[in-house]
Every structure is written in structure tokens, then in C-alpha cells.
Amino acid sequence: MKYWLVKSEGDCYSIDDLKKDKRTAWTGIRNFQARNYMRDDMKVDDLVLFYHSSSTSDEKPNGVYGIAKVVANAHEDETALDPNDEHYDPKSIMNQFEKADPTWMCVDLAFVKKFEKPVSLEEIKKDKELKKMEVAKIGQRLSVMPVSAEHFKYFANL
Numbered sequence: 001m002k003y004w005l006v007k008s009e010g011d012c013y014s015i016d017d018l019k020k021d022k023r024t025a026w027t028g029i030r031n032f033q034a035r036n037y038m039r040d041d042m043k044v045d046d047l048v049l050f051y052h053s054s055s056t057s058d059e060k061p062n063g064v065y066g067i068a069k070v071v072a073n074a075h076e077d078e079t080a081l082d083p084n085d086e087h088y089d090p091k092s093i094m095n096q097f098e099k100a101d102p103t104w105m106c107v108d109l110a111f112v113k114k115f116e117k118p119v120s121l122e123e124i125k126k127d128k129e130l131k132k133m134e135v136a137k138i139g140q141r142l143s144v145m146p147v148s149a150e151h152f153k154y155f156a157n158l
Contacts, residue, residue: 003047003048004042005144006049007051007135009054010055010065015065024109026038028077028087040074042144047112070108072108080102089104129150
């Protein structure tokens with residue numbers, strides 16, 4: 001089993017949205033490294049820290065808000081093919097005809113747990129052990145990234 005962190009803007013799709021929906025395809029990722037993690041490494045039953053990003057509010061800070069689980073292996077991200085979707089990628093349509101493997105992939109996530117209190121990025125950076133997490137590194141902007149088992153255990157015990 002592997003552990004991951006996925007980022008979503010809390011105003012766009014929050015842990016509460018996932019709780020309500022129970023399950024969602026993690027679409028709209030348009031970074032090749034993040035796509036590669038989903039395509040090549042994320043597997044069913046891997047556990048995921050759900051992180052809210054781009055917050056401008058002290059009441060809802062950037063941070064880890066809960067846990068999700070991978071419930072479907074990588075499959076084509078159909079939002080890339082939909083001209084009405086904000087994540088549309090016209091180059092994907094050409095790639096679809098030129099080769100068998102799609103440009104953009106996604107996995108399906110299911111809700112597991114929402115924390116009573118989120119663990120803010122500020123708290124992560126101040127913690128002796130957690131500050132080594134990828135999300136705490138300066139300039140780290142990936143929306144999907146690996147998490148060590150030790151770091152995940154910290155959050156799983158909340």
C-alpha cells in the first residue's frame with residue numbers, strides 16, 4: 001500500500017463535497033508528474049490525505065482536512081475531451097486518435113474520514129517530523145504527491 005496527498009481548492013471541491021458524493025473521479029489534473037503518479041503508482045486501496053489549497057481565510061486555512069481512499073485504478077480523464085469543461089485539452093483529442101493511451105488520466109477516490117480540525121500547512125511546517133513532507137517544501141505545487149507511511153500514520157491517528 002502507498003500513501004498520497006491530493007490538493008483541491010476548498011471552494012472548488014472540498015472534503016465535504018467528497019463526503020456528500022461518497023466517491024468521485026479525481027479529474028482535471030494537468031501536470032504530467034501528477035498524472036504519472038495517478039497513472040503508474042496509485043492503486044486501489046491506497047490511502048490519500050485530502051488537502052485544501054488556495055485558501056485566503058484564517059477560518060479555513062490551507063491544510064489536510066481528511067482522508068480518502070483510491071477505489072478505481074487510473075482511467076482516462078474524460079474532462080480533457082469535453083469542450084464545455086474548464087479542464088478541456090484540445091490536444092488530447094488528437095492524441096486519442098494517434099495512440100492508444102490517453103494523455104490525461106485520473107483515479108477514483110472515496111470518502112473515508114473528515115478531521116474535526118484540519119492540520120494547517122503552518123502546523124505541518126512547524127512540526128519537527130511533518131515539515132519533511134513534500135507539501136511543506138518551498139515551491140511544491142503538485143496536486144498529487146506521495147506521502148511516507150510515517151507521515152500518513154500521524155494523520156490517521158487524528
